Ligand SMILES: Nc1ncnc2c1ncn2[C@@H]1O[C@H](COP(=O)(O)OP(=O)(O)O)[C@@H](O)[C@H]1O
């Protein structure tokens with residue numbers, strides 16, 4: 001029997017680019033990273049104001065490629081800073097659109113994913129979905145306790161790619177994702193280290209503006225008392241401090257670039273500071289992996305390294321040398337987010353999985369008074 005063919009448009013808005021793809025079932029027939037001029041992006045007051053510009057750019061690109069959007073079965077976008085929800089494929093609804101427009105959990109380009117998917121899909125009378133947004137929250141209650149009763153730990157991470165890569169590795173191992181324990185490390189602009197316990201990410205660092213290893217452009221965890229002193233030194237505005245933590249933290253703060261390839265060239269040219277800082281980033285990633293292995297009580301089937309930094313052989317070796325005693329280290333460089341979006345939509349279109357309704361009956365344990 002011939003399987004039904006679904007054509008899906010997927011949209012992944014990033015801070016400097018919009019990645020789009022068209023898939024016939026699992027097969028990619030077109031993918032493009034549309035790079036946006038920094039001046040153009042910065043000319044908009046807020047993320048949401050970029051909506052019309054990004055939509056037109058997507059539609060023009062599809063038109064230039066000769067892709068007839070009337071043949072689409074669904075549109076699927078990367079989900080943004082919504083209310084905390086469990087992983088899965090969600091149908092875009094009014095409540096979700098409202099939260100994305102407001103930036104319920106903050107501002108990140110991924111907030112545009114669901115909105116763009118909805119606008120394009122509704123004109124064609126087809127469904128719009130998001131899959132595994134950055135706010136997927138499957139934290140165990142114990143992981144929410146920060147140690148400071150006014151602040152609760154939050155789950156903000158590369159859920160889409162972490163879950164997609166974990167599913168892929170499980171398949172390679174001939175098992176189901178839900179049968180295995182993994183530590184998945186996404187190393188891109190931000191770095192997140194997730195403890196995946198039988199299909200649930202029970203602990204992970206907030207990779208956006210919270211904690212964890214420093215990354216190409218984010219500071220990660222910093223000494224709290226010193227940060228408080230800096231905030232009240234009278235030298236900086238709030239926005240300046242936030243920018244130094246996210247965007248201008250990490251490699252950017254120390255070395256003036258978020259490009260690890262450039263850092264490797266600096267090291268090759270004998271730059272000792274670059275060598276120390278790059279090694280420190282690997283060291284902090286390894287420490288976070290060690291912490292995740294304790295979360296999983298040492299029962300770790302594999303450590304998976306993914307994201308752009310996983311292309312750096314020396315960087316990967318430094319991490320692996322420190323953690324390979326815990327479990328095998330499997331490297332899947334880059335990210336597969338477009339494919340993951342298409343597969344998430346397909347699972348629902350084929351009836352293999354039920355679409356979830358936002359915000360669902362998410363019941364995290366409140367630890368705040
Ligand atoms: N071949 C490579 N070797 C080392 N680092 C790389 C390589 N390719 C990309 N990177 C680095 O990966 C980082 C970006 O990762 P990526 O996953 O594309 O980020 P994001 O999607 O979060 O913007 C950058 O620091 C980039 O320099």
Ligand SMILES: CCCC(=O)OP(=O)(O)O
Nearest residue numbers: 134156157189190207208
């Ligand atoms: C950690 C939330 C998602 C995120 O930071 O994505 P980027 O690294 O692509 O900015």
